[in-house]
Amino acid sequence: MRKKLLRNDHLVKLKEMSDEEYKDKSYRIRKRFFDTAEFKEAETIAITVSRSTEVDTRTIIEACWEAGKNVVVPKCNTKDKTMIFRSIDSFEQLETVYLDLQEPNPLTTECVRKKDIDLVIVPGVVFTLDGYRIGYGGGYYDRYLDTFSGSTLSLAFELQLAEEIPIEEHDLPVGKIITEEREFQCSNQV
């Protein structure tokens, strides 16, 4: 399957990034993100806690707290491949579920409804300029965003961009993509 090959190819490239490059590019992406109307206007922001090959979101989460935003992070249900978001105001409310994946502890966090989320930062491995993405293969975000009406935006390194990717019926484009070099308003969303 081409989707799988593209995903693996880009994951390899991401792993090859030096520490310095990773930090510098994450910093530039973060700076751009804070300048967006999406960030400024959102009260509640859904975001994942980044793993090693993803744009660093820990510093973004901290800045969101400082800016008075409500930060919500996903808790996945692996049985039916759905997720819900829970509000965190400290990294201590996270627990490691498997490998390096961190999720909110249900005992110390409250669930936040989809209609109360203003902006979803959508993770992914490969992106096209028109906002389509290859995720990690679970389809969690496609499923969640199917009935979401707020803003969506992805943070990605330039090396995660591809000219063209296979798109399936359930795949949904994000509204905006921010890289260390540029920002794209993706055509499919107002």
Ligand SMILES: Nc1ncnc2c1ncn2[C@@H]1O[C@H](COP(=O)(O)OP(=O)(O)O)[C@@H](O)[C@H]1O
């Ligand atoms: N809205 C949806 N409803 C039902 N199944 C979905 C939905 N979105 C995705 N899926 C299923 O989830 C699986 C993974 O989706 P895919 O787009 O390949 O993953 P990812 O977006 O994580 O790269 C696919 O088998 C797909 O059929």
Ligand SMILES: [Mg+2]
């Ligand atoms: Mg998908």
